[in-house]
Amino acid sequence: MSGGIEIPVRVTQVTPVAHRIKRFRFERLDGGPMPYFSGGAHIIVSMNDNGHVRRNAYSLMSPPYDCSAYEISVLHVEDSRGGSSFMHEKVREGDEMRVSHPVNLFQPDWRGRKHLLIAGGIGITPFIAMMEQFSREGAHFELHYAVRTRDRGAYCEDLVARYGPHRVKIYCDAEDNRIPVARLLDSQPLGTHLYVCGPAGMIDGVLKAGLEAGWPEQNLHSERFLSSQPGKPFSIELTRSGKTIHVGHHESMLEAIEAAGIDVPFLCRGGACGQCETMVTVCDGKLLHNDVYLSDEEKASGRKVMLCVSRFEGNALHLDL
Amino acid sequence: MAIAFKQETFRDDFSYRNSPENIRRFPFPFDRDEYMYSVNMEPHVKGQKGTVFESLIDVDEHYIAEMHDRALVLRDDPLRYQALPHMMTAQWDTLELLMEEQAAGYPEHFTLIRNGDRWRWINRPLGIDDTFTFGDTATLPYEPLEYITRQAQGDFCIVDQRDGNLWMDAGMVTTQADWSLDFDIGMNFMEWHGPVPLAHQAGVFDRALKFLLNLQQGKPTRRFNWTMTINPRLDTSPENYPKWGADRATVTPENVGEKVHLRVELQSLWRLPRSNAILFVIRCYLMNMNELVTVPKWARRFPRVLRTLPPELIDYKGLTRYRQTTIDWLSKFDDGAPTSPGPFPD
Numbered sequence: 001m002s003g004g005i006e007i008p009v010r011v012t013q014v015t016p017v018a019h020r021i022k023r024f025r026f027e028r029l030d031g032g033p034m035p036y037f038s039g040g041a042h043i044i045v046s047m048n049d050n051g052h053v054r055r056n057a058y059s060l061m062s063p064p065y066d067c068s069a070y071e072i073s074v075l076h077v078e079d080s081r082g083g084s085s086f087m088h089e090k091v092r093e094g095d096e097m098r099v100s101h102p103v104n105l106f107q108p109d110w111r112g113r114k115h116l117l118i119a120g121g122i123g124i125t126p127f128i129a130m131m132e133q134f135s136r137e138g139a140h141f142e143l144h145y146a147v148r149t150r151d152r153g154a155y156c157e158d159l160v161a162r163y164g165p166h167r168v169k170i171y172c173d174a175e176d177n178r179i180p181v182a183r184l185l186d187s188q189p190l191g192t193h194l195y196v197c198g199p200a201g202m203i204d205g206v207l208k209a210g211l212e213a214g215w216p217e218q219n220l221h222s223e224r225f226l227s228s229q230p231g232k233p234f235s236i237e238l239t240r241s242g243k244t245i246h247v248g249h250h251e252s253m254l255e256a257i258e259a260a261g262i263d264v265p266f267l268c269r270g271g272a273c274g275q276c277e278t279m280v281t282v283c284d285g286k287l288l289h290n291d292v293y294l295s296d297e298e299k300a301s302g303r304k305v306m307l308c309v310s311r312f313e314g315n316a317l318h319l320d321l
Numbered sequence: 322m323a324i325a326f327k328q329e330t331f332r333d334d335f336s337y338r339n340s341p342e343n344i345r346r347f348p349f350p351f352d353r354d355e356y357m358y359s360v361n362m363e364p365h366v367k368g369q370k371g372t373v374f375e376s377l378i379d380v381d382e383h384y385i386a387e388m389h390d391r392a393l394v395l396r397d398d399p400l401r402y403q404a405l406p407h408m409m410t411a412q413w414d415t416l417e418l419l420m421e422e423q424a425a426g427y428p429e430h431f432t433l434i435r436n437g438d439r440w441r442w443i444n445r446p447l448g449i450d451d452t453f454t455f456g457d458t459a460t461l462p463y464e465p466l467e468y469i470t471r472q473a474q475g476d477f478c479i480v481d482q483r484d485g486n487l488w489m490d491a492g493m494v495t496t497q498a499d500w501s502l503d504f505d506i507g508m509n510f511m512e513w514h515g516p517v518p519l520a521h522q523a524g525v526f527d528r529a530l531k532f533l534l535n536l537q538q539g540k541p542t543r544r545f546n547w548t549m550t551i552n553p554r555l556d557t558s559p560e561n562y563p564k565w566g567a568d569r570a571t572v573t574p575e576n577v578g579e580k581v582h583l584r585v586e587l588q589s590l591w592r593l594p595r596s597n598a599i600l601f602v603i604r605c606y607l608m609n610m611n612e613l614v615t616v617p618k619w620a621r622r623f624p625r626v627l628r629t630l631p632p633e634l635i636d637y638k639g640l641t642r643y644r645q646t647t648i649d650w651l652s653k654f655d656d657g658a659p660t661s662p663g664p665f666p667d
Contacts, residue, residue, distance in 0.1 A: 036595050037595070038594065040597075041597070101538045101540075102538055103537060103538070104597040106598040109483050110407035110411075110481065110596065111407040133595075137410060180488075218483070267535055267537070274534075274535065
């Protein structure tokens with residue numbers, strides 16, 4: 001598989017942690033150690049749903065220096081295309097699954113004099129591993145974590161208990177308590193790096209506020225958990241392999257192409273890493289670019305598309321595959 | 322099988338030589354009779370016994386002598402080792418990788434015993450037996466990167482990944498083909514490759530950078546680079562140019578076999594786990610022309626490669642003064658017969 005080496009694992013624990021959120025613990029089938037990783041890294045979990053393979057990216061939240069197991073937390077998304085529903089409804093303790101080696105597209109800037117972490121909802125997960133690493137390495141950090149309601153907020157009390165209220169602050173929408181972004185941005189020591197992970201609106205708002213407050217772009221980091229969005233079905237022609245592929249309502253182009261037995265490189269499956277960038281040879285219609293990898297000019301040119309998250313509407317789409 | 326380590330020098334009397342067995346395993350980099358730049362990367366996986374791919378971190382008969390030469394270079398110029406402060410986690414990652422790979426590849430020479438964070442490292446060729454706490458620099462005599470690269474053949478750079486680029490933020494560089502860590506430290510990928518001719522225009526570095534930014538843990542990659550060096554000198558640094566630059570004017574038809582060396586770099590790149598940095602290993606192999614022509618296929622191929630080099634590359638690699646003399650000497654060994662595909666001896 002082009003996404004890297006997969007590790008066969010057993011699900012050794014499934015723990016409900018909050019409303020619609022479960023934690024899964026994976027240990028290697030061969031009993032060996034998991035690779036160490038860096039805070040912010042994710043893995044791709046392969047799910048075999050009756051022969052149909054789904055692959056979703058999840059941030060690792062276990063301590064990066066603990067190689068006994070990997071842990072992820074999964075939010076059961078309301079209009080799930082199947083991945084989070086499968087994890088919540090089908091996966092049981094004792095099941096065998098496969099996970100990829102870790103990939104980090106949300107690496108802390110190790111030069112940071114201070115790390116300011118801003119999380120919304122399930123966006124907390126990469127920060128849990130990051131804080132373990134910061135804390136072990138003696139780095140200065142602060143977490144500001146917004147949740148909708150107390151029962152939807154995963155790990156709130158654990159994190160406050162572990163790192164103290166001076167380093168972990170919880171904000172609850174239902175109690176009309178919001179992260180004071182502007183004030184935070186204004187009061188950081190020079191050399192602070194900011195990291196934001198959460199809903200798209202939150203990420204956009206924080207990054208915009210950061211730039212407006214005069215922060216260097218290089219000090220503002222974000223991770224969006226983009227996933228392929230459902231949409232109208234369409235067909236694509238693969239010019240090199242001579243195949244016609246049908247992309248279903250709930251399917252991504254990448255998944256449909258993989259299902260046809262064609263190996264395409266990928267790493268994040270979330271429109272960020274650039275691995276599945278593909279040349280468009282004919283486009284009679286409209287490409288719906290949902291990635292954050294291609295530049296606006298590249299998107300407008302209609303010459304390239306990211307298979308993992310983007311879609312198409314129109315008469316004909318031919319790809320150089 | 323235990324390696325018979327040689328006592329030899331890379332300076333003054335230049336007593337460095339390859340044994341016949343070591344010539345057979347030399348990583349001859351040309352798989353055809355001509356040469357041009359490309360993004361020639363392939364997975365760094367173990368290869369056959371009797372090749373330099375036998376282990377992923379190669380140790381050979383020159384190990385002790387190379388480590389001695391490194392110590393001499395560092396004594397005169399401590400700035401050949403540098404690490405910026407934010408690279409400490411990556412330093413520990415590198416120490417782990419080099420200890421694990423050397424111990425796995427050469428258990429008769431190296432042993433690593435891990436007991437939680439308490440590690441014991443035994444390096445028999447150099448007579449080292451140290452116990453230390455992983456993650457605690459105070460328990461080692463040097464910083465972790467300097468400690469382990471005083472015990473590993475090749476140059477080592479650790480590049481940090483940020484802002485969609487790679488940054489040369491730590492390294493141990495004493496066996497280099499005319500570049501300087503002290504000059505390049507803190508530069509990004511495009512900056513440190515600035516002087517390379519032709520490749521920028523061909524888009525080689527854009528593609529290579531894109532590839533490396535997505536380098537995955539557990540999937541190291543490798544490529545070859547090569548140049549030529551007069552006398553078996555490991556330390557051909559810009560800092561020491563006055564010591565070796567003039568050697569290039571000393572090549573005569575009589576001494577080509579002895580003096581002219583093919584210098585091959587086996588470069589491997591590894592994603593490091595805890596830091597997400599990339600370790601760039603540049604392992605240098607030297608072989609003189611007398612040794613090279615003992616393999617008939619290489620004797621035929623190498624003069625053909627030298628003839629097809631573009632002028633920019635001849636200048637960049639510093640071959641201008643002695644390339645023709647070398648081709649003339651080598652041509653005696655080229656009967657014009659076709660060569661088999663691939664780089665290995667027949």
